[in-house]
Amino acid sequence: xxxxxxxxxxxxxxxxxxxxxxxxxxxxxxxxxxxxxxxxxxxxxxxxxxxxxxxxxxxxxxxxxxxxxxxxxxxxxxxxxxxxxxxxxxxxxxxxxxxxxxxxxxxxxxxxxxxxxxxxxxxxxxxxxxxxxxxxxxxxxxxxxxxxxxxxxxxxxxxxxxxxxxxxxxxxxxxxxxxxxxxxxxxxxxxxxxxxxxxxxxxxxxxxxxxxxxxxxxxxxxxxxxxxxxxxxxxxxxxxxxxxxxxxxxxxxxxxxxxxxxxxxxxxxxxxxxxxxxxxxxxxxxxxxxxxxxxxxxxxxxxxxxxxxxxxxxxxxxxxxxxxxxxxxxxxxxxxxxxxxxxxxxxxxxxxxxxxxxxx
Amino acid sequence: xxxxxxxxxxxxxxxxxxxxxxxxxxxxxxxxxxxxxxxxxxxxxxxxxxxxxxxxxxxxxxxxxxxxxxxxxxxxxxxxxxxxxxxxxxxxxxxxxxxxxxxxxxxxxxxxxxxxxxxxxxxxxxxxxxxxxxxxxxxxxxxxxxxxxxxxxxxxxxxxxxxxxxxxxxxxxxxxxxxxxxxxxxxxxxxxxxxxxxxxxxxxxxxxxxxxxxxxxxxxxxxxxxxxxxxxxxxxxxxxxxxxxxxxxxxxxxxxxxxxxxxxxxxxxxxxxxxxxxxxxxxxxxxxxxxxxxxxxxxxxxxxxxxxxxxxxxxxxxxxxxxxxxxxxxxxxxxxxxxxxxxxxxxxxxxxxxxxxxxx
Numbered sequence: 001x002x003x004x005x006x007x008x009x010x011x012x013x014x015x016x017x018x019x020x021x022x023x024x025x026x027x028x029x030x031x032x033x034x035x036x037x038x039x040x041x042x043x044x045x046x047x048x049x050x051x052x053x054x055x056x057x058x059x060x061x062x063x064x065x066x067x068x069x070x071x072x073x074x075x076x077x078x079x080x081x082x083x084x085x086x087x088x089x090x091x092x093x094x095x096x097x098x099x100x101x102x103x104x105x106x107x108x109x110x111x112x113x114x115x116x117x118x119x120x121x122x123x124x125x126x127x128x129x130x131x132x133x134x135x136x137x138x139x140x141x142x143x144x145x146x147x148x149x150x151x152x153x154x155x156x157x158x159x160x161x162x163x164x165x166x167x168x169x170x171x172x173x174x175x176x177x178x179x180x181x182x183x184x185x186x187x188x189x190x191x192x193x194x195x196x197x198x199x200x201x202x203x204x205x206x207x208x209x210x211x212x213x214x215x216x217x218x219x220x221x222x223x224x225x226x227x228x229x230x231x232x233x234x235x236x237x238x239x240x241x242x243x244x245x246x247x248x249x250x251x252x253x254x255x256x257x258x259x260x261x262x263x264x265x266x267x268x269x270x271x272x273x274x275x276x277x278x279x280x281x282x283x284x285x286x287x288x289x290x291x292x293x294x295x296x297x298x299x300x301x302x303x304x305x306x307x308x309x310x311x312x313x314x315x316x317x318x319x320x321x322x323x324x325x326x327x328x329x330x331x332x333x334x335x336x337x338x339x340x341x342x343x344x345x346x347x348x349x350x351x352x353x354x355x356x357x358x359x360x
Numbered sequence: 361x362x363x364x365x366x367x368x369x370x371x372x373x374x375x376x377x378x379x380x381x382x383x384x385x386x387x388x389x390x391x392x393x394x395x396x397x398x399x400x401x402x403x404x405x406x407x408x409x410x411x412x413x414x415x416x417x418x419x420x421x422x423x424x425x426x427x428x429x430x431x432x433x434x435x436x437x438x439x440x441x442x443x444x445x446x447x448x449x450x451x452x453x454x455x456x457x458x459x460x461x462x463x464x465x466x467x468x469x470x471x472x473x474x475x476x477x478x479x480x481x482x483x484x485x486x487x488x489x490x491x492x493x494x495x496x497x498x499x500x501x502x503x504x505x506x507x508x509x510x511x512x513x514x515x516x517x518x519x520x521x522x523x524x525x526x527x528x529x530x531x532x533x534x535x536x537x538x539x540x541x542x543x544x545x546x547x548x549x550x551x552x553x554x555x556x557x558x559x560x561x562x563x564x565x566x567x568x569x570x571x572x573x574x575x576x577x578x579x580x581x582x583x584x585x586x587x588x589x590x591x592x593x594x595x596x597x598x599x600x601x602x603x604x605x606x607x608x609x610x611x612x613x614x615x616x617x618x619x620x621x622x623x624x625x626x627x628x629x630x631x632x633x634x635x636x637x638x639x640x641x642x643x644x645x646x647x648x649x650x651x652x653x654x655x656x657x658x659x660x661x662x663x664x665x666x667x668x669x670x671x672x673x674x675x676x677x678x679x680x681x682x683x684x685x686x687x688x689x690x691x692x693x694x695x696x697x698x699x700x701x702x703x704x705x706x707x708x709x710x711x712x713x714x715x716x717x718x719x720x
Contacts, residue, residue, distance in 0.1 A: 023485055023486045023487060024482075024483050024484060024485060024486060025480045025481070025482055025483060025484040025485075025486065025489065025514055026482060026483075026514070027482055027514050027516060028514075029480065029512070029514050030480070030512060030513045030514025030515075036512060039512060040510075040512065043486075043489055043490055043493045044493060044510055044512075046493075047490075047493040047494055047496070047497040048476075048493065048496070048497055048500070048506075048507040048510070050506045050507070050508065052473075052506060052508035052509070053507070053508060053509070053510070058509075059509060060473075060475075060508035060509040062472075062473060062508065062530075064424065073433075075473070075475060075508065075509055075528075075530065076475075076509055077475035077476070077477045077509050077510060077511050077526075077528060078477060078511045079477035079478065079479050079511050079512070079513045079526060080513075081479055081513045081515050081519075081520075083519075112422075113412075113420075113422060113435065115420075115435060115436075115437035115528050116408075116437070117437045117438060117439035117526040117528075118439065119439050119441055119479070119524055119526075120385045120389065120390065121385070122384075122385055122386060122387055123384050123385060123386075124384060124385040125383055125384060125385075126383045126384060126385065126403075127383060129385065129403055130403055130407075133403045133404060133406075133407040133408065134407055136407070136408070137407040137408055140408070146408075146410045146412060147408040147410070147413065148410065148412035148413060148420035148422065148435065149412070149413070149418075149419060149420040149435055149436055149437050149528075150400075150404055150408070150413070150437060151437050151438045151439050151526075152389070152390060152396060152399060152400065152404075152439070153390045153439045153440075153441045153720075154385055154386070154387050154388075154389050154390025154714075154717065155390075155441050155521065155524075155717075155718060156387060156717055156718070158518070159441075159443075159520070159521040159718075160441075160519070160520055160521070160524075161515065161519040161520070164479055164515075164520075164524065166437075166439065166477040166479075166511075166526030168435075168437060168475050168477075168509075168528035170422075170435065170530070357514065357515075357516055358515060358516070358519075360513075
């Protein structure tokens with residue numbers, strides 16, 4: 001077979017995409033919500049189809065070379081395009097390490113190695129790049145991971161925006177660990193490790209898009225030690241996810257769909273900083289949809305819930321941990337429901353369209 | 361310890377960077393040549409310092425979990441920002457898979473898994489994204505790798521340029537394999553698997569920057585099968601590298617420096633397509649500095665050279681393979697020298713500054 005036989009003949013392929021938005025990428029495709037899901041399914045799953053991707057997690061697992069070993073590998077990748085590159089509480093470097101460390105950690109895995117590829121815009125201040133590298137180095141040390149390979153490309157001015165960083169994380173995972181989006185069960189409690197919406201509001205504030213001042217800082221942090229504190233107590237954990245783009249609402253909708261359950265949240269127990277609540281009220285945002293970069297959702301049998309809260313609260317990154325809801329059998333459609341403060345209920349849907357572009 | 365203690369205090373760090381170019385990133389920092397090397401050493405090596413990175417290869421190795429196993433893992437990462445995204449002979453998707461497959465392959469490793477993260481510009485045609493995904497899928501099948509994890513972000517129009525793709529490859533490598541840039545030895549032959557400069561000239565042509573028409577197609581291709589054909593014959597290979605950004609000249613300079621040897625090239629034996637030669641002459645380019653994306657340089661003891669040429673030529677991707685030079689002891693400074701057609705010699709220096717931005 002000649003290699004030219006393997007080159008694509010695009011005429012043979014039909015276009016399966018719904019011709020929405022005049023067949024163009026719009027910001028909503030990067031929201032992390034329904035449109036992102038549609039894009040991934042209609043293009044990437046379709047052509048890259050394999051059992052690793054089909055699991056629909058933010059990470060993939062592959063076996064150790066020695067099949068008898070009790071550990072396997074777990075890998076995850078993320079592009080980071082946050083704007084601005086420095087914001088209260090963090091920067092794109094801390095975000096790039098934390099985001100990938102957290103994706104590995106919510107699989108139950110222990111992150112070990114990171115690769116980082118940089119796309120730099122011509123004209124970027126070297127001093128800024130240095131600050132970002134320092135921040136990545138410090139965050140990597142905090143998480144106990146090593147940055148073992150990298151790449152740097154430069155795009156001409158106006159073809160990129162200062163710095164984009166893609167990171168890939170590689171970690172180890174016990175063969176018997178089954179912490180996945182499809183494992184939530186009726187009777188489980190839903191726990192969040194702290195206040196929601198901090199990252200999104202801090203980034204908006206840094207862009208001067210709030211129209212007022214706020215003291216909110218991003219929560220961006222590597223969560224692997226906090227998470228391992230829970231797992232090393234041999235506590236039964238069914239699902240873990242970090243509610244980043246699309247916020248708690250979108251993450252819980254994904255879990256409800258994958259596990260085919262109803263998740264009922266209690267509005268009164270949702271931990272939200274007063275500044276975040278105020279900002280959301282003034283802007284008409286729902287904090288449930290605002291991105292977090294240093295929070296984890298843990299879904300576990302109710303008998304473990306108080307133990308988990310205790311362990312989380314013993315660590316500075318988990319001091320505001322709360323039980324925020326419970327899992328029950330789905331009636332007909334899996335969904336997320338909120339019991340409101342005034343005693344009603346409302347459906348909490350997945351984010352559709354884009355609320356806050358370039359948030360991570 | 362509070363986590364805030366771990367946040368960077370930039371005031372404590374001095375800026376070690378030479379304040380060239382007014383302290384800004386310029387296109388030359390992405391050339392793959394001397395300026396890229398300076399940037400990596402002054403920022404990334406400085407702050408990410410660890411033994412994996414310090415080896416200075418395009419890949420990093422890490423041990424299997426079972427230390428007694430005879431295989432280890434090898435990982436590599438690359439950002440791809442080629443402009444335009446479609447060019448004669450390939451596209452950014454085929455490039456993103458091939459580039460990473462080839463980086464793993466030149467370690468002597470067998471690539472297994474790829475992760476891909478996409479940065480899309482608002483307004484990108486979905487049809488173009490689909491074509492790219494198809495091309496990635498076909499190239500992955502050709503190379504026998506699976507795309508196991510991914511991420512998609514969208515930047516607002518004008519903040520990126522159509523599509524950027526970062527790929528990370530993971531492969532397996534025999535514990536005893538030592539194919540590295542520092543292994544070239546006096547008496548070795550220098551082999552190239554085919555014609556040089558095709559990719560760079562094809563991309564320039566696609567940008568209409570040549571000022572004339574040419575039929576040159578990019579050589580972009582995954583080389584893992586070609587390379588494994590050589591290695592599975594148990595032929596002693598000292599160095600393998602794919603001469604991408606900065607071309608054959610820059611790659612050989614890196615090898616000469618790492619191995620502390622002199623490499624002498626023979627101009628008459630350098631395989632160059634007539635169209636590439638003509639284009640270079642008209643534009644004043646030296647084809648030795650033009651990027652390749654489907655070529656490998658192999659440095660081996662002279663007694664194996666003819667066998668390697670035979671094996672390479674038996675595969676369509678290696679049909680123009682040639683012995684192009686030899687390795688000798690360095691006098692004082694390691695360098696690359698060219699014996700010219702008219703019988704003289706000239707020094708072939710590393711690329712400094714940028715010749716062709718956005719070439720890969």
